[in-house]
Amino acid sequence: MDRPIGVIDSGVGGMTVAKELMRQLPKESISYIGDTKRCPYGPRTAEEVQRFTWEMVEHLKKHDIKMLVVACNTATAFTLKELQQKLTIPVLGVIEPGARAAISFSENRRIGVIGTEGTVRSEAYPEALTAIDSSIFVNSQACPSFVPLVERGIFTGPEALAIVEKELQPLKDKNGIDTLILGCTHYPLIRDVIQEVIGASINVISSGEETAREASLILSYNQLLAQSGEDPTFKFYTTGDYQKFRKIADEWFEGPLDIFEVIELEPVPPM
Numbered sequence: 637m638d639r640p641i642g643v644i645d646s647g648v649g650g651m652t653v654a655k656e657l658m659r660q661l662p663k664e665s666i667s668y669i670g671d672t673k674r675c676p677y678g679p680r681t682a683e684e685v686q687r688f689t690w691e692m693v694e695h696l697k698k699h700d701i702k703m704l705v706v707a708c709n710t711a712t713a714f715t716l717k718e719l720q721q722k723l724t725i726p727v728l729g730v731i732e733p734g735a736r737a738a739i740s741f742s743e744n745r746r747i748g749v750i751g752t753e754g755t756v757r758s759e760a761y762p763e764a765l766t767a768i769d770s771s772i773f774v775n776s777q778a779c780p781s782f783v784p785l786v787e788r789g790i791f792t793g794p795e796a797l798a799i800v801e802k803e804l805q806p807l808k809d810k811n812g813i814d815t816l817i818l819g820c821t822h823y824p825l826i827r828d829v830i831q832e833v834i835g836a837s838i839n840v841i842s843s844g845e846e847t848a849r850e851a852s853l854i855l856s857y858n859q860l861l862a863q864s865g866e867d868p869t870f871k872f873y874t875t876g877d878y879q880k881f882r883k884i885a886d887e888w889f890e891g892p893l894d895i896f897e898v899i900e901l902e903p904v905p906p907m
Contacts, residue, residue, distance in 0.1 A: 640702070641705060647786075647822065651821075653848065657848045663861070663862040666871070669873045669874075670872070672877060674688055676780070689708075694904050706728070733849070741815050749817045797829055870894045872893055
């Protein structure tokens with residue numbers, strides 16, 4: 637049996653990346669953990685995010701994963717380098733793929749980034765963008781209300797519209813951007829509302845597609861692509877509300893997945 641790809645997130649947002657992995661790599665199995673019990677990660681300290689991330693990683697090690705995708709921007713910002721240094725499998729985050737995709741779309745080199753407080757505070761996106769093209773001008777805006785909205789399963793409607801309008805107003809006031817990075821994997825679940833508020837002329841970029849593309853290249857380079865011909869398995873785990881997690885997953889994936897379970901993550905010693 638082929639080893640699975642491990643995917644971790646602070647909650648349901650990483651499903652946007654998992655879905656793209658399934659689309660681009662239909663033979664690959666996936667083991668996913670959404671830490672919904674402690675979501676959102678954005679307001680938390682770097683130390684908390686690092687500890688929570690390692691707890692998810694240690695759990696997925698029991699699944700003999702062949703690659704780890706950190707589908708949480710906050711966890712990517714605070715843990716990616718350490719994970720890449722300490723794990724013996726390929727580790728991919730979502731920030732650099734998202735930055736590359738945004739640059740390929742932007743014509744005026746003015747890019748907006750929306751994300752959690754932690755992701756914006758880390759300045760990971762401005763660093764990734766300007767490392768590729770030093771002429772890029774970046775406007776960042778924290779949108780702390782978006783993740784709780786998505787975790788409640790509210791993707792459209794008057795409440796979603798009102799919250800998105802309020803959070804994006806400071807970014808709209810600054811003007812000038814032609815591309816907006818959804819710097820949190822929860823945000824694609826409310827992408828239509830974000831696009832409506834920010835304007836049809838703005839390119840709205842989700843990192844999922846580019847992340848899956850890079851995952852495919854990395855697996856191929858390391859000769860880790862699925863070879864057995866067996867049907868892939870999709871195992872999804874949550875640390876919090878099972879019914880809410882399951883409902884959102886069933887809607888997002890348009891059908892049932894193989895395994896759904898609530899798990900308890902074990903504490904890990906300081907890394």
